[in-house]
Amino acid sequence: MKYLGIDYGAKRIGIAVSNSEGTIAFPRTTIENNARLLESVIHLIADDKIEFIVVGDTRSFSNLENPVTKDAGSFVARLKKKTSLPVVSVWEAGSSIEASRYAPESVEHSDGAAAAIILQRFIDMRKKG
Numbered sequence: 001m002k003y004l005g006i007d008y009g010a011k012r013i014g015i016a017v018s019n020s021e022g023t024i025a026f027p028r029t030t031i032e033n034n035a036r037l038l039e040s041v042i043h044l045i046a047d048d049k050i051e052f053i054v055v056g057d058t059r060s061f062s063n064l065e066n067p068v069t070k071d072a073g074s075f076v077a078r079l080k081k082k083t084s085l086p087v088v089s090v091w092e093a094g095s096s097i098e099a100s101r102y103a104p105e106s107v108e109h110s111d112g113a114a115a116a117i118i119l120q121r122f123i124d125m126r127k128k129g
Contacts, residue, residue, distance in 0.1 A: 001018075001021075001022040001051045001052055002017065002018055002019075002020050002022060002048065002049055002050055002051050002052070003017065003018040003022055003025070003050070003051070003052045003053070003054055003119055003122070003123065004016070004017055004018075004041075004044070004045060004048070004050040004052070004053045004054065004119075005017070005018075005025055005054045005055075005056075005115040005116060005118050005119025005120075005122070006041070006053065006054070006055045006056065006115055006118075007056050007111055007112075007114040007115040007118055008033075008055060008056060008058060008068065008071075008072040008075060009033060009068065009111065010033060010067065010068045010071070011032070011033055012030050012031065012032060012033055012111050013030065013031045013032075013033050013037060013041070013111070013115075014027070014030055014110075014111030014112045014113070014114045014115035014116075015027075015028040015029045015030065015031060015041075015044065015111075015112060015115050016028050016112060016113075016115035016116035016118070016119045017048050017050070017119075018119060018123060022052075022123060023123060023127075024120070024123070025115075025116040025117075025119035025120040025123060026116055027112030027113045027115065027116045028044075028048075028112055028115070029044075029112055030111040030112055031044075037075070038075070038078055038079065038082060041079065042082055042083065045083060045085070050085065051085065051086075052085060052086050052088075053079060053083070053085055053086065053087040053088070054087075054088055054090055054118060054119050054122045055072070055075075055076050055079070055087060055088070055089050055090070056072075056089070056090060056091075056114075056115070056118040057069075057072075057089040057090060057091055058072045072089075073089075076089055088122075090118060090121065090122050091121075
């Protein structure tokens with residue numbers, strides 16, 4: 001099963017994809033969070049033959065909402081409606097900080113790396129379950 005991982009942010013969306021076996025996540029790209037966001041993600045889903053979508057839940061370590069939590073929730077709802085694919089929100093706290101350790105000089109790579117960390121955590125948890 002091929003997965004898409006999304007790190008939702010107010011300005012940019014980090015994107016990661018898994019291999020076709022659904023065992024390893026790879027940073028893919030960063031998409032600007034603008035009026036064409038949903039269209040861009042849907043195009044990527046079709047191109048990469050995505051079967052399952054994992055979106056990072058933007059809440060903090062203490063499970064508190066932040067300024068993008070409501071927008072991220074709205075994005076998830078629109079994505080579910082437009083794709084008819086399974087879409088789940090998963091804990092993402094700390095993924096951006098962890099990703100910045102791997103690519104401190106590259107914002108684009110950090111966003112994609114954060115999405116890959118979110119997606120890999122999900123994949124690893126499914127293996128255990």
